[in-house]
Amino acid sequence: MDFQQQNGACVVLKAARAAGVNVCFANPGTTEMPFVGALDMVDGVRPILGLFEGVCTGAADGYGRMAGKPAMTLLHLGPGHANGIANLHNARRARTPILNIIGDHTRAHVKYDAPLTSDIESLARPVSVWYRSVADQSDLARDTLDAIAAAMGSDGTRGVATLVLPVDLQAVSVDALQQVEASETPAKGFQPTRVSEVAALLQSGTPAVILMGDRALSARGQEAAARIAAATGARCYSETFPARTERGGGLPDIDRLPYFPEPALSALDARKVVLAGALAPITYFGYEGIPSELAAPGDMVTLATPGEAADEALESLALELDLGHHPVAGVAAQRWEVADGDLTPQAVGRILSNALPANAIVSVEGGTCGYPFVTASARAARHTILTNTGGAIGQGLPVALGAAVACPERRVFALQSDGSAQYTIQSLWTMARERLPIVMLITSNKRYGILQTELNRSGLPTDAPNSKRLTLLDDPAIDWQALSKGYGVPSQRAATTQALVLAIEKALAHTDGPCLIEMCLP
Amino acid sequence: MDFQQQNGACVVLKAARAAGVNVCFANPGTTEMPFVGALDMVDGVRPILGLFEGVCTGAADGYGRMAGKPAMTLLHLGPGHANGIANLHNARRARTPILNIIGDHTRAHVKYDAPLTSDIESLARPVSVWYRSVADQSDLARDTLDAIAAAMGSDGTRGVATLVLPVDLQAVSVDALQQVEASETPAKGFQPTRVSEVAALLQSGTPAVILMGDRALSARGQEAAARIAAATGARCYSETFPARTERGGGLPDIDRLPYFPEPALSALDARKVVLAGALAPITYFGYEGIPSELAAPGDMVTLATPGEAADEALESLALELDLGHHPVAGVAAQRWEVADGDLTPQAVGRILSNALPANAIVSVEGGTCGYPFVTASARAARHTILTNTGGAIGQGLPVALGAAVACPERRVFALQSDGSAQYTIQSLWTMARERLPIVMLITSNKRYGILQTELNRSGLPTDAPNSKRLTLLDDPAIDWQALSKGYGVPSQRAATTQALVLAIEKALAHTDGPCLIEMCLP
Structure with missing residues (x-):
């Protein structure tokens, strides 16, 4: 052969x-061996191995958010895919x-x-905007391009396009490259009539909230929204869990809509x-x-749907309101003073905000330190939050992990609660293998807060025996430094504010691989 | 309240x-809090926390195989369930x-x-023999019992019965216990006409293979099959991956049908x-x-289907063949001689076979040492293989883990390949938390063999760069002792046969929790 x-x-x-x-986050099995072989026959697609499929699918998510184009996954049959469903x-x-x-x-x-x-x-x-199993070898190229176009939103929503490849069709000998042309998905615009409607609403003096998501959370979108808010008295909120938002470096401080319903209702x-x-x-x-x-x-009016050019719609709205192009002053970058002492969530948020180099990316999971960080980071250097x-x-x-693959020139942080870190803990190994200089900050409070x-x-009650048994993680306490060593990742432990400042400095000096910091919180 | x-x-x-x-393997979230609360209001159901849902569902599988009755899981919405699908x-x-x-x-x-x-x-x-979402509070008890009956095979196949509990129905106040009666699932028998057909076939002198699964792999089933084989010249094979099989302690040495198709075809x-x-x-x-x-x-004839009493059918077949009740001598328990030196898969299999105390349970995952162990363990003390x-x-x-919960009086071993161990590595933590004296033997060969x-x-080729990248696990090598420490599990490392013998001895002396042995294989 x-x-x-x-x-x-x-x-x-x-x-x-x-x-x-050009990136493939893979956890292959027997039915993917011809695909693995093909990765050595075709240049230009980088395979990255995950020890668990949820690592692969989550990495593809992080990659796609930052690159604005898809990575591929490579998963083994139904059960391998199933392990990736949560992150899909x-x-x-x-x-x-x-x-996918x-x-x-x-x-x-x-x-x-x-x-x-x-x-x-x-x-x-349930997780796919598009699904197809390739039926014939003559469909291989066409189906692949259809999947990518669907993932990019050609039929509506962007998202996960799942392409099933029977192993016989992976292995079949093909004489000539199938002639198909990749098409660009045209960028989506916005609907000018909606801009006029919203302009009329705001000009009428009706109290309003601008709820921002997707492209509205780009720097352009935020700057336009801030001008509109300053001129009309509207309040701006980001959706509670944005896929990607720019923050700091002089941008306005746009708060997230609160998670719990009572304060969210009162905000609106x-x-x-x-x-x-x-x-x-x-x-x-x-x-x-x-x-x-x-x-x-x-009580709602749509300026732009997710997927539309909400940032351009906001700029157009500012023009229609005759606000010109003059930016509103955002929040100046400024260091937080942090007192010496035990770590608190607020202190963690402020220390990380102080430490961010320009153009950092911060992946935030978990509420304990996540909310305080986002509150603090309006004052940080410009960064992207996922x-x-x-x-x-x-x-x-x-x-x-995926963001670091997509943006090798940017420093990536993971601000991560301990409980949720465990579901895809195998991520550490791939970070070490790929020498990705990610700084992981683990909020170790030993509970599902x-x-x-x-x-x-x-x-x-939170203190009844079985309820404690199902919400406390202190017996045994996870030894994060040992775990990190197990996957080849150097680590530090910090229990005080001073120690955390030094640990982050040291981690940032480490540029040829990941580093984990266990933050001991009460 | x-x-x-x-x-x-x-x-x-x-x-x-x-x-x-009376056991609940749980990884709850917000929508399961009333259920968590209820575990403190109702006695007699032991909740066991997993840090990842695949641990819970796999433990429920091990429990059910050994206990012959279901454990319950408690999973959080679609994504939590999704993390448990592979083991379901x-x-x-x-x-x-x-x-479920x-x-x-x-x-x-x-x-x-x-x-x-x-x-x-x-x-x-796709993983459930039965599925229902509770529609009304008056259905709660009935639906629960229907689910359990379905899991036990009342409608056909035993398996996973999935019961969805909306959180409002978990939380609703209920004045009186709903009156319903749990019914026993009647034990399944076998079909006597099939016994006669098979008897006629074997008596005709036709060369035959008896392919055994499910209850045929009980001690009774194996003993009957061995008598039939000895008298008729039929060969016995176990299915390749039995859910549960008894072995050793004088039982006949019934080989598994080979995994690869060429030797399997030639066996049949x-x-x-x-x-x-x-x-x-x-x-x-x-x-x-x-x-x-x-x-x-x-070329096939069915004596008993999975779920039927295949062991009784085999005994009935022996009677019909007029073989009486005299047992055929099985394999005597006997120690293997193992030479000093580097670990090999064969040596691992033999050392473990020698070390098994009576009535041990061995969970086997991974081919590298799995096959050699099963080959060797015909000579071991009586044990159960999963x-x-x-x-x-x-x-x-x-x-x-689940087997150890079901059988606290039996020693449990996990003979486990390194690659597959990673998918549910969080199991270690629950073993430590529940003080389960499981001996884990990790085949650390740093590859997907x-x-x-x-x-x-x-x-x-196996040595092309990307193929190596996707099949070798040596960069970085997982430090199993560190990982084990991370989850609170003591560990040892063994690179030679002598070291492994001592390590298992030491592990068996440790009775108040799990112990991990990294076996360094080339």
């Missing part, structure tokens, strides 16, 4: 590469383009229901809600006696 | 307890009874498509196949030029 001969997987790889896809769920909510490739049994074998056979479509549809109370790239605000969970809809449908959009925990570390809060909210 | 007042989750717990369910897939293939409980949003909230909302049914159906060649609790033999994967069916449908039935890796450690074998089989 001539290894230089092209197989079906080579066709997929060449088509994907032609459409700009998050990617779906973030509308991140991903080419799942290997399948040879077509003739599926009907025999061998042990690894399962209903891949049923497992994949008696105001019209202008949706700028955000979905209609809904409570995160359903709570007794509180409406799921945080704003009544009749949050957990879908609520499936285990997202922060892989997203940091949010669950204790929710028990309290439900009027349930 | 009176915490002793009964909520809907209490009804579920009491119904489950009445049906014999394995449980489905093992036909293990599991009560998934919390859901309050019913009125689902339609708003909040961030954590997903199509739970689409995600759950020119013989009729008698299916005793096993499914028709199918190749694990589809291979070019090799039929998926290892035996033609016309294998990976569905092929979704990450099953061995959680199954060992099976994938290198499959590359070779496909005629692909």
Whole structure:
């Protein structure tokens, strides 16, 4: 056999590469071996191994958010894909383009229901904007490009496009490259009539909130929104869990809509809600006696939907309001004074804010330090924040990994709660393997803090024996430094503010691989 | 609020307890808080926390295989369940009874498509023999008992019954316990006419293989099969990946049908196949030029289906063949001589076989040492082997965990390959937390050995750069002792046969918690 001969997987790889896809987050199995072989026959696609599929799918999410184009995954049959579903769920909510490739049994074998056979479509549809299993070798290139176009939003929403590749079609010898042309997905604009409607609303003096998501949270979008707010008295909020938001470096301090329903309701109370790239605000969970809809449908007006050019729509709105182009002064970069002493969430947020180099990326998962950091970081150097959009925990570390692959010139931080870190802890190994200089800050408070809060909210005791057993993580306490060493990642521990400052300095000096800091919080 | 007042989750717990369910492998979130609260209001259900859902579902599989009745899981919405799918897939293939409980949003909230909302049914159906979302509070007890009955096989196949509990129905106040009665699932028998058919076949002198699965692999089943084989010349094989098989302690040495298709075909060649609790033999994967069916449908006859009393059918067959009750001598327990030197898979298998105390349970995942161990352990003391039935890796450690919960009086071993251990590595923490004296033997060869074998089989090079990148785990090498320490589990490292013998001795002396042994293989 001539290894230089092209197989079906080579066709997929060449088509994907032609459409700009050049990273593959992979955890292959037997049914993906021809694809693995093809990665050595076709140049220009970088394979990155994950020890667990949730690492691969979360990394593809982080990559896609930062690169604005898809990475591909390579997953093994239904069960391998299933291990990646939670982070694909998050990617779906973030509308991140991903080419999700799942290997399948040879077509003739599926009907025999061998042990690894399962209903891949049923497992994949809930997280996919597009799904197809390649039916014939002549479809390989076309299906790949259709998948990428769908992931980029050609049919509507951007997101996860799942392409199933039976192993016989990966392995089949293909004589000539299938001639297909990758098409650019045209950038989406906005609807000028909506700008006029919103302008009229704001000019009428109606109290309003501009709820911002997606492209409204670019620097351009935020600057335009701040001018509009200053001139009209409208308040600006970011959606609670944005896929990506720019912050600091002179940008306005746009708060996030609160997570809990009572303060969220009060933020929106008696105001019209202008949706700028955000979905209609809904409570995160359903709570007794509180409406799921945080704003009544009749009290909302859409300036731009997610996927549309909400930033351009906001600039157009500013023009229509005759505000010109003069920027409103944002928040000046400024260091926080942090007192010496034990670590607190507020101190962590401020210390990290102080430490961010320009153009850092911060993947935030977990509320304990996440909220205080975002509050503090309005004063930081310009940076990008990535949050957990879908609520499936285990997202922060892989997203940091993917962001670091997408942006090798930027420093990446993961501000990560301990409980949620465990779901995709294998991320550390891939970070070490790929020499990605990610700084992980683990909030080690040895509990599922949010669950204790929710028990309290439900009027349930937090100190009953089984409830403690299911919310405390202190028996045994996870030894984060040992765990980190296990995966080849150097680590430090910090229990005081001074120690954390020094630990971050030391971590930033380490540029040839990741570094973990266990932050001991009460 | 009176915490002793009964909520809907209490009804579920009491119904489950009445049906014999008294362990809950849990990884709850906000939508399961009333259930967590109920675990402190209702006695008799032991909650065991996993840091990742795959640990919970795999543990429920191991528990169910050993206890013969279901444990319940407690998982958080679609994404939490999704993290457990791979091991539910394995449980489905093992036909293990599991009560798979998934919390859901309050019913009125689902339609708003909040961030954590997903199509739970689409995600759950592929691994469930039964699925229901509780619709009304008056259904709570009935639905719970229906789920348990379905898990036990009342409607056909035993397996995973998925019960979705909206959080409002967990939290609802319930005045009186719903009156329902748990029913026993009647034990299945066998079909006498089939016994006669098989007797006639064997008496005709036709060369035959008895392919054994499920209850045929009990001690009774194996002893009967061995007598039949000795008298008729039939050969006995176990299915390749049995959910549970007894071995050693004087039982006959019944080999497993080989994994790779060529030797499997030759084992069955020119013989009729008698299916005793096993499914028709199918190749694990589809291979070019090799039929998926290892035996033609016309060459098979069913003595008992999986779920039927295959052991009783074999005993009945022995009677019909007029073999009486005299047992055939099995393999005497005997120590292997193992030369001093480097560890090899064969040496590992023999050393472990020598070390097994009576009535041990061995969870085997991974081929490198798994096959040599099973070969060796015919000579060991009587033990039970649990294998990976569905092929979704990450099953061995959680199954060992669940088996140890089900059988506190038996020593449990996990013979586990390094690559597959990583998918549910968080199992270590729960083992430490629950003080389960499990001995984990990690085959640390720093590679996905099976994938290198499959590359070779496909005629692909194993040493091309990207193929190496996707099959070797040596950069960085996982430091198993550090990892183990991270989760509070003491560990040892063994690179020689002498060291392994001593390490296992030392591990067996440790009875108040788990112990890990990294076995360094070339």
